[in-house]
Amino acid sequence: MKPVNAEITEVVSETPTIRTFFFDRSFGSEPGQFVMAWIRGVDEIPMALSYNNAITVQKVGSATSALFELDKGDSIGIRGPLGKGFDRKPGHILLIAGGVGAAPLAPLAENAASDGIKVTTLLGARTKEELVFKKRFERAGDVIIATDDGSEGIKGYVTQLIDNTEYFSQIYCCGPEIMMKKVLDKILPSKAQFSLHRYIKCGLGICGACCMDGLRVCMDGPVFSGEALKKSEFGIYRRNECGERVKV
Amino acid sequence: MKPVNAEITEVVSETPTIRTFFFDRSFGSEPGQFVMAWIRGVDEIPMALSYNNAITVQKVGSATSALFELDKGDSIGIRGPLGKGFDRKPGHILLIAGGVGAAPLAPLAENAASDGIKVTTLLGARTKEELVFKKRFERAGDVIIATDDGSEGIKGYVTQLIDNTEYFSQIYCCGPEIMMKKVLDKILPSKAQFSLHRYIKCGLGICGACCMDGLRVCMDGPVFSGEALKKSEFGIYRRNECGERVKV
Amino acid sequence: MLSLKLTGIHLKNPLMLAAGIMGTTGGSMKRIAQSGAGGLVTKSIGVEPKSGHGNPSMVEVDCGYLNAMGLPNPSYKNFQQEIDTAKESGVPVIASIFGGCALDFSQIAGAIHADAFELNVSCPHAHGYGAEIGTAPALVEDITHVVKNVADVPVWVKLTPNVTNIKSIGLAAQKGGADAVVAINTVRAMAIDIDSGYPILGNRFGGLSGRAIKPVAIKCVYDLYEALDIPVIGVGGISDWKDAIEFIMAGAQAVEIGSAIGNNINVFNEISSGMEKFLSEKEWDLEDIYGMAHRL
């Protein structure tokens, strides 16, 4: 599909570096799917859907900064929803969110909770102010918090909170790759799903830029089961824009 | 659509110059629609469907002669069904068939009769041996015959048989254009439908080769109501392959 | 709101019938005018009557059509009456003409009366040349020049996309005095019937039209807009109002529509009302979007 025009209807500041952009249209996706957000004249970048009609963006570079210049009434181009989202399981699920990795997990939490699935969330960030969607996770179930500086919850990494994972029917994780790798090493791979970040060019499963071993993050993912990742390059290296291997 | 491969399963000799070619597939059409029959390496020509799975061909020139060389097991390419067929009306209908013009009318007769519509057919040909589908029309209702040489039925033209047309709910006509023009002049145009022959190139309503005034015979026809034809060039001139006007 | 002056000709909207589509008879062109076209380009007319290539002369492919009609036409000697009939619709009629050399073109242009001429330089039978006329800049310039000399109406030159550099052909037309260029004619292509191995077209190969070629045509229009001072008229794969807008943004002052008429004879009315709605929602007019992609 070509990009469709999405007008920004509201901009919500989630943290000092993270904003949610709401649009005048929904991209009716399953939690975990993403879109390619085209900031015209600048770049097109992958973004998880944090609501049916919104993306939640951390300002990290040129395109995200350009996006931060936009306001209500401005518009961007959107291709999507793309990829495969989380595979929802019944029972009691555990969500592990690091930083802006909360974006695809919050709609999953809401979705699951409204269907009677029990949800527990481990929410981590650098500092108290950088916690994303705390309220949304709290409305969906229990929330345990970790901050690097101890400004809220436990001081340290969210991965340190992982315990008793046998207790959960499924674990859903999104955050920096190093954090996700630590999670993967601590749990039963077959019981966990991870939403990956890789350099995305086409988003259509064709160019191969996003490939992690044989898996296309844009098409076969971005959500993969722990088992698929276990013996892969996940957590070891990724590819840069040129396709060169870069240490994670 | 591209031509599909149609294998000839049976060839029936209807008259000394007319044969029916049955295929291994149906072109599920409404009576009056046609196909483009591609005799590979030779030509592609328009042919009415005389059955769901057959065309009935008069040998008149190069392509039809090439077709006559083919037998069971040979195959041709078929694009279709194309165009708009007869608009079926209830009541008691009159069919007027001249020569191979019987081809699209025979399935109409059968179709109508099986739905309880009364069918009367005026069937004309040069001579007794050239009468096409006499049995099919007889099974569907009354048949009145005219031959040029009087070898069967009334001697003269089928158009001479036209009488009491007010009696019929609809008149369906196919045959040489001069004959159809005579019919049109004798009846109430709004009550009659004519299946036209014009030079067909694309069969897709694009090239305009088949145009009769603004009407595309291949797409808006080949069946037209008498009213649409009344003030047209119908019966006066047609276009040759070059688009030049040629007297009918 | 859609009206414009194109090379001096007033059009009620920028949507014209493309050459070779329902353009052989006055009656068929009139019908297209009645269904909303702003202008009518006739079938390409040559010096002598021509029956064209044998059938199949057109076939639908995955995303468009392949045709090799072979320029069937009744010759200019039999064509003025068709133009005159078409003119009764009140819409400008542009005579598309073709030939194998400059002389052919000037002979026809000198004899035919129309609101403009569109030179179809894609004839594959250039006298004394192997390839299409339209691939040789010098020939295109010469033909344009000769027709300009005999014609007292605007002369448009229709370009083939089957060249390494369409700008150089457009520049040649401009140098020859063309009032506008039209891009594009069909894209060289072919289809084979796998059941038999036969090329489907009677002529073996032909030209691709319809949706498949729109992105190719957009690029040609975009390039020509950059290179030329004269207007560019866009054609190739337009089937809805969005396509028409895209062409105008690429740099087309007006567009022509061909293949889409097959399945939708009402395409002109639909496109013009779609464009009007879009432009008024955006609070833009034709001038605003004309060549817009170049300014961004």
Place this chain on the structure above:
Amino acid sequence: MLSLKLTGIHLKNPLMLAAGIMGTTGGSMKRIAQSGAGGLVTKSIGVEPKSGHGNPSMVEVDCGYLNAMGLPNPSYKNFQQEIDTAKESGVPVIASIFGGCALDFSQIAGAIHADAFELNVSCPHAHGYGAEIGTAPALVEDITHVVKNVADVPVWVKLTPNVTNIKSIGLAAQKGGADAVVAINTVRAMAIDIDSGYPILGNRFGGLSGRAIKPVAIKCVYDLYEALDIPVIGVGGISDWKDAIEFIMAGAQAVEIGSAIGNNINVFNEISSGMEKFLSEKEWDLEDIYGMAHRL
């Protein structure tokens, strides 16, 4: 029944992965081999690492895809390990390489080990030349010749369709010593976002691939088969077994598949079984249909 020898290389079937599609990493090529490809062509590799054009670098259009990746690649210095990984699949790996001059090509071909080289002469940045290398016969001949001198494996030359006469480019490759030609690369094209007027691609224009270009590619293959003595490898818009058959009938000894992989990673298996079924029903083998359209 589908196996063949192509320029001396044994392929279990005539279906190869096209250059630039899932061909940057050893892992992704291996996956394609596992899903049934008879051969793997890598992403085009250049002299220095290159990040390519900015996004959007690919977009779906009506009947295919438009892309302007800008040849992102890790350079040949980082690529041997990917080829070696891909080779573990047991399927021949063809290294696609590109450069701005003959020297670039020979530098890479002299350093990389693969089962064959495919020269992508469609690089728009020819050193000291304005246009693509692949549009100039003399350059194509020279580059082919130079690579043939350093390479001890077959050399294929991949042609662009964006030329007036693809035969002349094919003949140049043959004269330079090419073992085969591959046709076609993408067709120059463009798309504009009508909501904003922006060209969609970061690079403004790009190349069309997918279904839309199949009839164009078929014609190129058909023409090259007529003109050349070396094998032609067909590519462009293949998405099912019928398409593959059509290419072989047009004169392709083998084919490559690109865009179709997006929606159907299993396309190789499906095509090879579809072809086998068709051929056995018709009681034909590959040799029977190879170039069949030329004999009818």
